[in-house]
Amino acid sequence: MAAADSPSTKPTRRRGSGVSTVYETLRNEIIDLTLAPGTPLEENQLSERFQMSRTPIREAILKLSADGLVTTLTNRSTIVSQIDLMDLSSYFDALTLMYRVNTRLAAEFATESDWERLEQLQAEYADAVERGDALAMITANREFHLAIADAGGNRYYRDLFKRLLDEGRRLLRLYYISFNDQIPREYSDQHEDQIQAIRNRDIALADQLAREHADQIVAQIQRYIAQDRRHNIPL
Amino acid sequence: MAAADSPSTKPTRRRGSGVSTVYETLRNEIIDLTLAPGTPLEENQLSERFQMSRTPIREAILKLSADGLVTTLTNRSTIVSQIDLMDLSSYFDALTLMYRVNTRLAAEFATESDWERLEQLQAEYADAVERGDALAMITANREFHLAIADAGGNRYYRDLFKRLLDEGRRLLRLYYISFNDQIPREYSDQHEDQIQAIRNRDIALADQLAREHADQIVAQIQRYIAQDRRHNIPL
DNA sequence: GAAATACCTCATGTCGACACGATAAGCGTT
């Protein structure tokens, strides 16, 4: 029964791997702006690209849809979700709040191993800053903040924070572009201060730092967008 | 081409309706505890029940999984998610915070039409309380609070709030059971006070009321669970 | 020449079937 006649035609990836492969690949491409907002995702095309049937593709797209990363028009193609500038204030508001509550919880509940993980991730971040590697910065930054959320231990806050960081990674990209991929040293140092506050279980200070950190990022992005918009005003 | 030979064999629901039908049906059954936590969901069985292929079933289950309502074990059956009592404090914490921020935003930004909608929903809620109809209470209560979130206008807060209300509807069920499906009048009145605070744009008061409302529900559920647990202590 | 209409194209929604993995059962061995 083992019709192993043509092993070449069967790369036979592991059984349940199809969906997650497609999901993670597309997710990264969307977040890194490799796939621009508005880009249509055709199942057939993806099917050919990933060398698998439409079924896993479909399920991956469904997951992306649940994450809000793609928008699916019924009976019509699904496209990469737009970054809508209308909701920016909502976004910044939520991001700031999640920064704060997660940092507060981390200051309250983080354990020694959490501290170590934070310092390790911060080291990676600092290294990326040193090298001027924007992609690495974004990744490390995300990991750093997610680690804070993990240390805080609230699943719901963590999930929303993750969503905000992911959905906003496209915005964050703007943030780094606005510095020409060179983050001033002081911004990186903010992370260090946060770690210290968390270690000292100084909830008030941690909250304050988180708030400042968020405000700073928000202000920077807003400045960039305002500037960018000026160029796009149609006359 | 129109092979309408056997119209009886083709009830032919509308094209894209399959997934959402299954999704909403199962979702309600899970939330109403008709499907107890741990119940396995077999695709074949559901396929037969809903009279459609496994594909739409599969996609519906995937959406439920994204909502955290079901847990899928790879290559193994998917089951209705457990209500894990470990995360209760996280849950209550997040619920309280979402109560507060959404109510604050509503107090700040709600328009006249929002007020009207709130009063209408509150009337429905009061009516359900009057009749002692627990299911209607839960539904109306959910609608009421979601309306507040809508009035607040922050998509991210709204979505998390919705998730909390849904995921917690199973818990909320306990809340109502603890009153024997009879909500004391004063709790219902809290809604009225909230509407007033929102209308008066009294953010501080709205926040205070939201906090008290949430605290109250949390305390009640915790009391119920503590009581319930005492019976289950194994010796 | 412009608008409305009918047709055509094509991506999605749905279907039935097959393959693989994992558990459960049956068998043989020590």
Place this chain on the structure above:
DNA sequence: AACGCTTATCGTGTCGACATGAGGTATTTC
């Protein structure tokens, strides 16, 4: 009799094909 191995069974993961509905296009009419 207990343990390990082989085999049966079941459900998921994946596949290719068909049906359907929504745009786009060409044609026709005013």
